[in-house]
Amino acid sequence: MGVVVAFEEKQPTPQIDSLVGLVAPDMERVNATILARTGSDVTMIPEVANHLISSGGKRLRPMLTLATAALCDYPGEGHVKLAAAVEFMHTATLLHDDVVDESDMRRGKLAARMLWGNEASVLVGDFLLGQAFKMMVEVGSLPCLDVLSTAAAVIAEGEVMQLSAAKDTQTTEDAYLAVIRAKTAALFAAACEVGPILARRGRAEIAACRSYGLNLGIAFQLIDDALDYGGSSAKLGKNTGDDFREGKITLPVVLAFRRGSEQERAFWRKALEQGEVGEADLDAAIAIMRKHRALEDTVERARHYGKMARDALELFAPSPIKQAMLDAVEFAISRAH
Amino acid sequence: MGVVVAFEEKQPTPQIDSLVGLVAPDMERVNATILARTGSDVTMIPEVANHLISSGGKRLRPMLTLATAALCDYPGEGHVKLAAAVEFMHTATLLHDDVVDESDMRRGKLAARMLWGNEASVLVGDFLLGQAFKMMVEVGSLPCLDVLSTAAAVIAEGEVMQLSAAKDTQTTEDAYLAVIRAKTAALFAAACEVGPILARRGRAEIAACRSYGLNLGIAFQLIDDALDYGGSSAKLGKNTGDDFREGKITLPVVLAFRRGSEQERAFWRKALEQGEVGEADLDAAIAIMRKHRALEDTVERARHYGKMARDALELFAPSPIKQAMLDAVEFAISRAH
Numbered sequence: 001m002g003v004v005v006a007f008e009e010k011q012p013t014p015q016i017d018s019l020v021g022l023v024a025p026d027m028e029r030v031n032a033t034i035l036a037r038t039g040s041d042v043t044m045i046p047e048v049a050n051h052l053i054s055s056g057g058k059r060l061r062p063m064l065t066l067a068t069a070a071l072c073d074y075p076g077e078g079h080v081k082l083a084a085a086v087e088f089m090h091t092a093t094l095l096h097d098d099v100v101d102e103s104d105m106r107r108g109k110l111a112a113r114m115l116w117g118n119e120a121s122v123l124v125g126d127f128l129l130g131q132a133f134k135m136m137v138e139v140g141s142l143p144c145l146d147v148l149s150t151a152a153a154v155i156a157e158g159e160v161m162q163l164s165a166a167k168d169t170q171t172t173e174d175a176y177l178a179v180i181r182a183k184t185a186a187l188f189a190a191a192c193e194v195g196p197i198l199a200r201r202g203r204a205e206i207a208a209c210r211s212y213g214l215n216l217g218i219a220f221q222l223i224d225d226a227l228d229y230g231g232s233s234a235k236l237g238k239n240t241g242d243d244f245r246e247g248k249i250t251l252p253v254v255l256a257f258r259r260g261s262e263q264e265r266a267f268w269r270k271a272l273e274q275g276e277v278g279e280a281d282l283d284a285a286i287a288i289m290r291k292h293r294a295l296e297d298t299v300e301r302a303r304h305y306g307k308m309a310r311d312a313l314e315l316f317a318p319s320p321i322k323q324a325m326l327d328a329v330e331f332a333i334s335r336a337h
Numbered sequence: 338m339g340v341v342v343a344f345e346e347k348q349p350t351p352q353i354d355s356l357v358g359l360v361a362p363d364m365e366r367v368n369a370t371i372l373a374r375t376g377s378d379v380t381m382i383p384e385v386a387n388h389l390i391s392s393g394g395k396r397l398r399p400m401l402t403l404a405t406a407a408l409c410d411y412p413g414e415g416h417v418k419l420a421a422a423v424e425f426m427h428t429a430t431l432l433h434d435d436v437v438d439e440s441d442m443r444r445g446k447l448a449a450r451m452l453w454g455n456e457a458s459v460l461v462g463d464f465l466l467g468q469a470f471k472m473m474v475e476v477g478s479l480p481c482l483d484v485l486s487t488a489a490a491v492i493a494e495g496e497v498m499q500l501s502a503a504k505d506t507q508t509t510e511d512a513y514l515a516v517i518r519a520k521t522a523a524l525f526a527a528a529c530e531v532g533p534i535l536a537r538r539g540r541a542e543i544a545a546c547r548s549y550g551l552n553l554g555i556a557f558q559l560i561d562d563a564l565d566y567g568g569s570s571a572k573l574g575k576n577t578g579d580d581f582r583e584g585k586i587t588l589p590v591v592l593a594f595r596r597g598s599e600q601e602r603a604f605w606r607k608a609l610e611q612g613e614v615g616e617a618d619l620d621a622a623i624a625i626m627r628k629h630r631a632l633e634d635t636v637e638r639a640r641h642y643g644k645m646a647r648d649a650l651e652l653f654a655p656s657p658i659k660q661a662m663l664d665a666v667e668f669a670i671s672r673a674h
Binding site (some may be wrong): 044125131155 | 453457464466468474475479480487489490492497606
């Protein structure tokens with residue numbers, strides 16, 4: 001009897017290309033706005049801002065603002081400035097995060113704080129926040145201002161929450177979810193909510209877009225967390241181990257800690273709470289996670305939020321932009337394979 | 338022949354009490370709003386925020402919003418939230434400044450960053466900025482949002498400008514004025530401008546209030562700069578020498594450096610650019626400043642801006658609140674004696 005090799009139908013890897021393509025003309029104008037609005041006679045401001053902004057981030061958040069505006073047939077111009085404002089809010093958060101986390105690297109380049117100092121990172125972040133609000137005010141929609149200013153406060157609250165819970169291996173999954181809802185998903189949600197608001201859609205559609213963004217944001221962060229330990233595949237990315245070395249408590253750790261033996265818990269406490277991380281410890285951490293399926297289940301949890309994101313869009317009629325937004329969810333999750 | 342003792346008519350020291358008294362009922366509501374809006378389930382937020390907010394700042398900036406609203410007979414409620422927002426913007430700036438300047442003390446207490454770390458100071462500052470914008474949005478005046486969000490960007494720009502010019506003894510008086518216009522006077526100006534805007538006054542009155550605030554802000558900062566070297570009197574305050582030890586270039590230094598000998602310039606370079614400050618150097622610095630009348634002339638410059646602030650209010654009819662605002666200018670300047 002021969003060995004039967006199952007013939008797996010090859011699933012095409014979900015792509016984000018169609019979303020990128022559909023919003024490309026608008027995104028060009030967002031990029032021009034971003035460039036124009038980082039301008040200042042104080043030369044350090046465009047230097048620091050563009051170091052990060054031009055470093056190849058995916059611009060996923062502004063893309064969502066453009067996508068939801070298109071989904072809701074918004075005929076105006078306001079979405080371009082709001083998308084740029086969303087990217088500025090995100091960039092400001094990254095600049096401040098690097099100071100808070102004392103990170104050396106960001107997106108494979110030296111962090112701005114390593115080149116210009118913590119001072120510049122704090123202050124240029126503040127400048128970008130100020131410019132973000134100026135652009136929102138120029139668009140002139142008070143409901144959009146409400147959504148985005150609330151997000152700004154919630155994001156900062158989430159960051160402080162994370163700081164308070166830092167290095168605490170006892171963190172529950174719920175507590176962790178509360179942190180990422182605030183620090184990551186709130187901006188995804190706001191970015192998606194302003195599209196239908198600008199387009200003067202009804203409450204149901206506004207709530208649907210918000211829900212899409214919120215759940216996509218949670219899924220996105222969970223996949224990032226899994227990727228930091230190599231995801232569910234065996235290949236390790238260039239940023240593998242950053243969270244581990246910084247003592248960050250993420251869902252893979254929460255699951256592995258709870259499911260682990262006393263000996264394994266002692267390992268996590270030593271590495272994450274006391275910060276005693278040796279050469280071989282990252283491999284050991286990944287091995288413990290694999291043993292308890294912590295990475296697979298983190299991806300599984302992400303899939304759950306991804307489904308909620310997809311379902312939220314159900315009330316919209318089929319369209320290329322809707323399909324591209326659904327594909328984007330799959331893409332976000334498939335990064336972990 | 339007996340000794341003739343000149344009988345000097347005793348000038349009453351100008352007081353800020355009448356301004357404080359006139360806005361007291363509104364200020365109570367501002368204080369309640371501040372307390373309510375620093376609330377968060379994340380306990381570190383009210384702890385850090387209130388450490389600074391309750392540390393006995395004069396709340397001059399929110400007082401100006403209340404005063405200009407009263408000057409323009411504003412009958413509504415929006416000025417209370419805008420005044421609280423102005424104080425939050427100011428507090429956020431102080432929290433971030435302490436990180437940037439690596440200050441140990443603030444208002445005679447340990448700086449928040451010494452108690453909770455730089456991370457908390459950065460993030461709670463961001464939270465307060467977010468809350469400030471939320472409050473402005475709640476008031477719902479787009480012109481006020483425009484004024485305050487522009488101020489936020491300008492303040493950050495001024496801080497970066499100061500950072501770029503830091504420790505540069507070649508700084509000109511003009512360059513220094515550009516910094517304090519942005520980092521200090523812009524918020525005074527915005528705080529004063531929103532009063533007449535809320536009261537739907539015309540362009541002339543809005544410009545007048547803005548000019549009052551801007552020039553009062555410049556005068557206020559110049560006096561602070563002089564006070565850091567003991568002002569024009571011989572008695573030294575508790576914060577004397579902070580700017581000197583931090584290598585900050587302020588107007589007294591700019592004037593003393595330009596008017597000084599080569600030997601004196603070498604002294605300033607060594608102390609401020611290289612940061613080599615010995616025990617006796619503050620006294621030496623003050624002596625050089627006195628020799629060149631640098632402190633007296635800084636106060637004199639402040640008086641010039643104070644006059645502009647007073648003249649700006651001329652188009653308003655006499656009233657107790659107007660008189661109190663005029664007295665406040667004198668008070669701000671008289672601090673240096």
